[in-house]
Amino acid sequence: MSTNKSTKVEVKNLTKIFGKRIAKAKELSRQGKDKSEILKETGATVGVDRADFKIYDGEIFVIMGLSGSGKSTLVRMINRLIDPTEGEVLIDGENVMKMDKKKLRDVRRKKMSMVFQNFGLLPNRTILENAEYGLEIQGVDKDTREKKANEALETVGITGYNEEYPDQLSGGMQQRVGLARALANDPEILLMDEAFSALDPLNRTDMQDQLLDIQDRLHKTIIFISHDLNEALKIGDRIMIMKDARVIQTGTPEDILTHPANEYVENFIENVDRSKVLTAGNVMIRPMTINIEKAGPRLTLKMMKANEVSTAYIVNNERKLIGVVDANDVIKLVREKKGDITPIIQTKVPTTDEDTPISDLMDDISQTGIPFAVVNDKRQLKGIIVRGAVLGALAGNEVSDFE
Amino acid sequence: MNSLLLLGSIPKLPLANWIDGFVDWLVQFTGFFNAVTNFIGSINNAFQWVFDALPIWLFIVLILALTYYVNRDKQNWSLLIFEFLGLLLIWNLNYWRDMTQTLTLVLTSSLIALVIGIPLGILMAKSHIAEVILKPILDFMQTMPAFVYLIPAVALFGIGMVPGIVASVIFAMPPTVRMTNMGIREVPDELIEAADSFGSTEWQKLFKVELPIAKTSLMAGVNQSMMLSLSMVVIASMIGAMGLGTKVYFAVGRNDAGNGFAAGLAIVILAIILDRLTQSLTRTRRKN
Numbered sequence: 001m002s003t004n005k006s007t008k009v010e011v012k013n014l015t016k017i018f019g020k021r022i023a024k025a026k027e028l029s030r031q032g033k034d035k036s037e038i039l040k041e042t043g044a045t046v047g048v049d050r051a052d053f054k055i056y057d058g059e060i061f062v063i064m065g066l067s068g069s070g071k072s073t074l075v076r077m078i079n080r081l082i083d084p085t086e087g088e089v090l091i092d093g094e095n096v097m098k099m100d101k102k103k104l105r106d107v108r109r110k111k112m113s114m115v116f117q118n119f120g121l122l123p124n125r126t127i128l129e130n131a132e133y134g135l136e137i138q139g140v141d142k143d144t145r146e147k148k149a150n151e152a153l154e155t156v157g158i159t160g161y162n163e164e165y166p167d168q169l170s171g172g173m174q175q176r177v178g179l180a181r182a183l184a185n186d187p188e189i190l191l192m193d194e195a196f197s198a199l200d201p202l203n204r205t206d207m208q209d210q211l212l213d214i215q216d217r218l219h220k221t222i223i224f225i226s227h228d229l230n231e232a233l234k235i236g237d238r239i240m241i242m243k244d245a246r247v248i249q250t251g252t253p254e255d256i257l258t259h260p261a262n263e264y265v266e267n268f269i270e271n272v273d274r275s276k277v278l279t280a281g282n283v284m285i286r287p288m289t290i291n292i293e294k295a296g297p298r299l300t301l302k303m304m305k306a307n308e309v310s311t312a313y314i315v316n317n318e319r320k321l322i323g324v325v326d327a328n329d330v331i332k333l334v335r336e337k338k339g340d341i342t343p344i345i346q347t348k349v350p351t352t353d354e355d356t357p358i359s360d361l362m363d364d365i366s367q368t369g370i371p372f373a374v375v376n377d378k379r380q381l382k383g384i385i386v387r388g389a390v391l392g393a394l395a396g397n398e399v400s401d402f403e
Numbered sequence: 404m405n406s407l408l409l410l411g412s413i414p415k416l417p418l419a420n421w422i423d424g425f426v427d428w429l430v431q432f433t434g435f436f437n438a439v440t441n442f443i444g445s446i447n448n449a450f451q452w453v454f455d456a457l458p459i460w461l462f463i464v465l466i467l468a469l470t471y472y473v474n475r476d477k478q479n480w481s482l483l484i485f486e487f488l489g490l491l492l493i494w495n496l497n498y499w500r501d502m503t504q505t506l507t508l509v510l511t512s513s514l515i516a517l518v519i520g521i522p523l524g525i526l527m528a529k530s531h532i533a534e535v536i537l538k539p540i541l542d543f544m545q546t547m548p549a550f551v552y553l554i555p556a557v558a559l560f561g562i563g564m565v566p567g568i569v570a571s572v573i574f575a576m577p578p579t580v581r582m583t584n585m586g587i588r589e590v591p592d593e594l595i596e597a598a599d600s601f602g603s604t605e606w607q608k609l610f611k612v613e614l615p616i617a618k619t620s621l622m623a624g625v626n627q628s629m630m631l632s633l634s635m636v637v638i639a640s641m642i643g644a645m646g647l648g649t650k651v652y653f654a655v656g657r658n659d660a661g662n663g664f665a666a667g668l669a670i671v672i673l674a675i676i677l678d679r680l681t682q683s684l685t686r687t688r689r690k691n
Contacts (some may be wrong), residue, residue: 081599114596181601
């Protein structure tokens, strides 16, 4: 991650020990004893042990670990649902640990909102009333909070359910409401505690995509807790891996995959489904393109021969994709001595964007004859995906740039 | 062996004397107890005044309308018919005024039990110390034979409705306290965390999250309290609390099975109506 980003949240030496004999437990952990040894000797449980990290403004920071690794305790210390044993949490340079009740309440109301694993929706309130909760307790008037709650519900794609109750909605929908409730406050920081873990795989993927989509528009600082490495790699700008209350490694998904800090992380990433991590952008190659506004059939054929391809991608001056031409058709055109290639362009080309995970394209790639064209939102051609490159990437090989 | 003999030779503890002494000591605060008597008496009289002012037919219509209203999402016609016939029977048996007196006693003592019991339940849920102190006291209140409360009640509040109400409150309050405590403690942690994480104050958390979610269990406690205070009416009649209980009590004295059962039946009808009404309040209702 670039270093010019400003720090939003800084955590220093943050420690939480549950139980009695805390001083003794602390001393043992300083001596390097691990969680289970300390538990056996003192009966105290080390939740988080001297965590140190920075979270930058506008990034999705994923804290990852298995259950018992301390990730949920850690996130709860950031908004002080759990009071730390020692250490500091600085938000915009302000120490959360030193805040009095009123100041803390203010920060919770305005600066950060939380999304919960099991949604945490109030069963006796309608969807709209749930989304309004954060504003309601701030004393925002009814019209304003209804408007903001409706906007937030719209952002997450839940409209027309305002008068329903949470248990009338599916899990995925309920979590969207949970997210809307958090967004309605317009917080700078979102704390998401295993927010998608209770959802089925399809819904989870949907929500991950939606979160990325929302993040593109809103640019929040998101602290996301997960036990699923695939999820972490997919949504995280940076990932912090925890094990037994300690931070093991912090870095970009790329860093973690290519330079695992130790054996634990290595074992972890071995099981990653690469098809979910790799996107179309990762495996695409540069195609042979023909600018329709410059080239006729002869030039096209010549270039195709030179590049030894049987299919060429036709673009216009702005590199916008128009279609593909087949070598046989071009040869025919040249024989008939026609000057325009427009009639032989096949415009039905499967397209996708750079961020689509390969796993979503697998089926289609195996079925279509023409390689997928990767385009951006202006339909400019960025690359193409050929079968061989996909298989190579899944096997862990680097993708070379040319066909 | 020796020590056991020694234990037997300990003179009888003057427990009864101690308690007498305590009650005597309490009696000196006549001013305070008079004030309480007047206060409870005026609540009681207010209820009674309303019930006496209502024509009987209107009273019946109101109860039917109330039943209809609380069950508006799922109408229970057999209950409405039962209430109608049951109230007509009470009217016909000439127990109407006695029934309203009993109703007054039940409503007054339930109201007081709620006003004291719900805050105590909340306190118990919030404070471990309060729970440790209150639990044995509640056990004591509920298991001590209800008759026993009558004796100091008479000493402190005289004869009539008020001591009956006080004894009923003591006997009937524990379920409200317990169920409030339980309801609040059973609110899922995640909802408490959600309330906190959005910056709720303690009061906001209580009124917007904890109490609404504990409502079902809280109302079940209210229902139980009401039934227990109804069960006190015959006992309370022994110290001059008027109503259907008095009819039963007199019938016992005269060995009059017929009138005893007739008055008892009226109590049963009243009990069923009160029970069903409070139970329908317990159900969570939704807008759509």
